[in-house]
Amino acid sequence: MTHTNHTTRGSRLAARLNPLRSRGSLRADFTASLVVFLVALPLCVGIAVASGVPAELGLVTGIVGGLVTGLLPGSSLQVSGPAAGLTVLVFEAVRTFGLSGLGVLVLAAGLLQLLMGALRLGRWFRAISVSVVQGMLAGIGLVLIAGQLYALADAEAPGSGPDKLLGLGALLVDTAADNEALIAVGLGAATVAVLLLWPRWRAAARVLPAPLAAVLLATGVTAVGDLPVARVEVRGLFDSIQPPGLADFSSLASVGMLSTVVAFTLIASAESLFSAAAVDRLHDGPRTRYDKELMAQGAGNTVCGVLGALPMTAVIVRSSANVSAGARTKASRVLHGVWLLLFAAVFPAALGMIPLCSLAGVLLHAGWKLIPLKDLGPMWREHRAEAVVLAVTALAIVLTDMFKGVLLGLLMAVVKTAWETSHVHVETEDPGEGRPLRVTVLGNATFLRLPKLQDQLEALPADRRVELRLGRLRHVDHACALALAQWEEQHNRVAARTEPVPREESTSSMIG
Known part of the structure; x- marks a missing residue:
């Protein structure tokens, strides 16, 4: 029985190695x-x-x-x-x-x-x-x-x-x-x-x-x-x-x-x-x-x-x-x-x-x-x-x-693939009057979505300072990170003219 199995396996192997057999x-x-x-x-x-x-x-x-x-x-x-x-x-x-x-x-x-x-x-x-x-x-x-x-x-x-x-x-x-x-x-x-x-x-x-x-x-x-x-x-x-x-x-x-x-x-x-x-x-x-x-x-x-x-x-x-x-x-x-x-x-x-x-x-x-x-x-x-x-x-x-x-x-x-995978959105939390808005950006922030992202940020109240949080982003490219940092600095500079900033509060960003 063992000899037969070996013969069968050998024949199959030979057929695979040389189809003509x-x-x-x-x-x-x-x-x-x-x-x-x-x-x-x-x-x-x-x-x-x-x-x-x-x-x-x-x-x-x-x-x-x-x-x-x-x-x-x-x-x-x-x-x-x-x-x-x-x-x-x-x-x-x-x-x-x-x-x-x-x-x-x-x-x-x-x-x-x-x-x-x-x-x-x-x-x-x-x-x-x-x-x-x-x-x-x-x-x-x-x-x-x-x-x-x-x-x-x-x-x-x-x-x-x-x-x-x-x-x-x-x-x-x-x-x-x-x-x-x-x-x-x-x-x-x-x-x-x-x-x-x-x-x-x-x-x-x-x-x-x-x-x-x-x-x-x-x-x-x-x-x-x-x-x-x-x-x-x-x-x-x-x-x-x-x-x-x-x-x-x-x-x-x-x-x-x-x-x-x-x-x-x-x-x-x-x-x-x-x-x-x-x-x-x-x-x-x-x-x-x-x-x-x-x-x-x-x-x-x-x-x-x-x-x-x-x-x-x-x-x-x-x-x-x-x-x-x-x-x-x-x-x-x-x-x-x-x-x-x-x-x-x-x-x-x-x-x-x-x-x-x-x-x-x-x-x-x-x-x-x-x-x-x-x-x-x-x-x-x-x-x-x-x-x-x-x-x-x-x-x-x-x-x-x-x-x-x-x-x-x-x-x-x-x-097209980059566009479809670079979904990004903004969540805003108001901790109370006198404190900066907590703005969290989520998703994938790439230059392809930057215009949409800036539109969402610019819709925020111009007279309120913001605390921009990027720690929950899965990905952020250099162009987007630089644009966000510049926007935060400019927005808070304008807001400071209309809203007094308490000393104990920090206007620094939490870039995670």
Whole structure:
């Protein structure tokens, strides 16, 4: 009996150490890996095209996400790859620093993630305000939608977010007068319709994920009808990989590149760790070890940077598909990387058949899902300040850029928290005529509440001296303490002109 127990425990331990040793798990993970591969394929290609880089680089990031990050400890079931949430930032980076500069940015961000994981900073990303994260995703979604509306009509999108929005009217007029553009829009709109309707056909959705079904149908229609729409440009997997050279690293000293590295790092890390928390709620398996997961993401991004590929994050769409398909161990995400590698190596010409407008439809759908529309109503009713932070963050990203928008959102979240926690009020006790009023200040006295506090103090009788008591304050900052001391001195000076001060009484304050 003891020998049997030891054998069982040994088998379980071996299965945990090496998922491939468990046949039952391997069968489930094999099936799940195929599902994840089918979901990831159109997204990898579409995100790469929208980011302004060769389509193959999206596949490279997906492959690294499976074969490198997928093997490392952290979160066992979430899947990594190129994310729609970084599309806007990557597009701006490629336009500013070039394709060779992208590798430097991703490599530096990966090394920074490794450092943060080693310093055990992963758990601190859970302290980021949810409204800021939702605002960030909403802003990305809005800019992504605005940009993909141009791609839907096979037109070139303007560079900045405001220009994209301002140019939509001209785009509508130009598209209406161009038959080829109308064909592209119709095909892209049909792609979106398939994405919306396909999941309702449950039998088909279990066999073929909606994104792949939509792209396959659009590709088939394009090929059969020989439609005059733009298609994905194919360079070949190895031709697309362009590792950064030594000369490219010299630009790391510039403020613009350093700020982009920080933006890549913070956004990719936050999105990955928030995804991990969401995936943990979907299954009963081992929980995410946040510092380990941050290091796994850093290792993946370091490799992606060396290869000159897109930055990587954990992606909730692929991760939830992995869990729903019955994955049990990390083998499913590793195998999905294998399938992406085989596809890129064996069927590269297949990419050249995909119409760009259908990928634009996929990304329009993805951008719309980034906007938390269902949460806005309840948030406005119950947590209005959080809704304001979300809206301002999203609007700032659309009007400026990702980095400035997120920084503004974080600043607003900090100010909101400080405002909500700095409650202060005044209690007054009158010990009798001829004696100073005892004024006790309670709560948290910070500069944010100073105007309100001064209004309450100035409402006290001007002809009565006061004895200001601060001993029951939980916190008082320097600005508030100085203002209160000055007010007390000035108030008692004015009161002394109208009220005689008995000698035995002290006008000194009790500052506790």
